[in-house]
Amino acid sequence: MKARAFDYRRVASVAEALDAYAACEGEARFLAGGQSLLPALNLRLDAPDLLIDIGRIEALRGITLEGAQLRIGALTRHAETLASELIAAHAPLLTQAAAYMAHPAIRNLGTMGGSLALSDPASELPACMRALGAELEITGRDGTRRVAADDFFLDLFENVIEPGAMLTAVRVPLPAPGTRMRFEEIARRRGDYALVGLAAHLVVTGATVESARLALCSVGPTPMRAPKAEAALVGRPLDAAAIADATAALADDLAPDEDEGFSAAARMQLARVLLGRVLSALMTREHGEMAA
Ligand SMILES: Cc1cc2nc3c(=O)[nH]c(=O)nc-3n(C[C@H](O)[C@H](O)[C@H](O)COP(=O)(O)OP(=O)(O)OC[C@H]3O[C@@H](n4cnc5c(N)ncnc54)[C@H](O)[C@@H]3O)c2cc1C
The missing domain is CATH 3.30.43.10 (Uridine Diphospho-n-acetylenolpyruvylglucosamine Reductase, domain 2)
Known part of the structure; x- marks a missing residue:
């Protein structure tokens, strides 16, 4: 066709x-x-x-530090996200996620703004934006507004951008000391859309988890936060007991649909396995610790 x-x-x-x-x-x-x-x-x-x-609009390009935020222009290609030293230094979750996205030919053309505007719940970047607590910059003829990633995604392929308005940039808060972040996914083959993906963002002070933001792809109509699993982690050490409680709590957060070849129970099990794997990696500072 x-x-x-x-x-x-x-x-x-x-x-x-x-x-x-x-x-x-x-x-x-x-x-x-x-x-x-x-x-x-x-x-x-x-x-x-x-x-x-819109591919030649210079104002939609660029990755810059602005105050306490990293501003990433909507036309940033996935390959640029993967290669950016600023992103690697301040939001390595995005570097890790971009490595899972499609293949080099697609990463050379596909953009941050396109992926977020499309709002495919199987995509990596929407989940990362929720885990990072990012803001999305939307520009219409009446001006520019910022929307928290948690309020941006409405339903399958639906978001709050009004018809005729445009996503111009995303703004990622710079990490607090003790921030640890990690993205992993399970897919049939490298480069395929995720069967389940997880963006995890923790702040650990001393031995205690101060805050936890977990966002998953491919388990619901939007990138899904996991508030019960997050609550199971906060205020205690990140140890085997906390991880076991968080993975158990995940069943109260998610209700993935059946689809061809994959039952809801199998997808739920993959989500639990992935959460355990990512949190175990984050137990050690070498994995994702951002600042002392
Ligand atoms: C074979 C294949 C495999 C892929 N695998 C993955 C994968 O594993 N993970 C993944 O996340 N993606 C994957 N993708 C999709 C890819 O990442 C796309 O680049 C991305 O989804 C859309 O970005 P784009 O710049 O190409 O947007 P376009 O295709 O140009 O646009 C997509 C939609 O967004 C709108 N839009 C674009 N930019 C803006 C803007 N700034 N403001 C408002 N609306 C806008 C367009 O009007 C359109 O409706 C894959 C694509 C292919 C072809």
């Missing part, structure tokens, strides 16, 4: 992109890396009248 005919317009600024969207009388889509949108067009799962190519 090939895509239905559409108009194409390349824009040079965010304002031009927003104006082009507003002026379109039919359906318009922003085109970033095209790694999800173009397959959807070719399969005729989507058939917009106009593609607005």
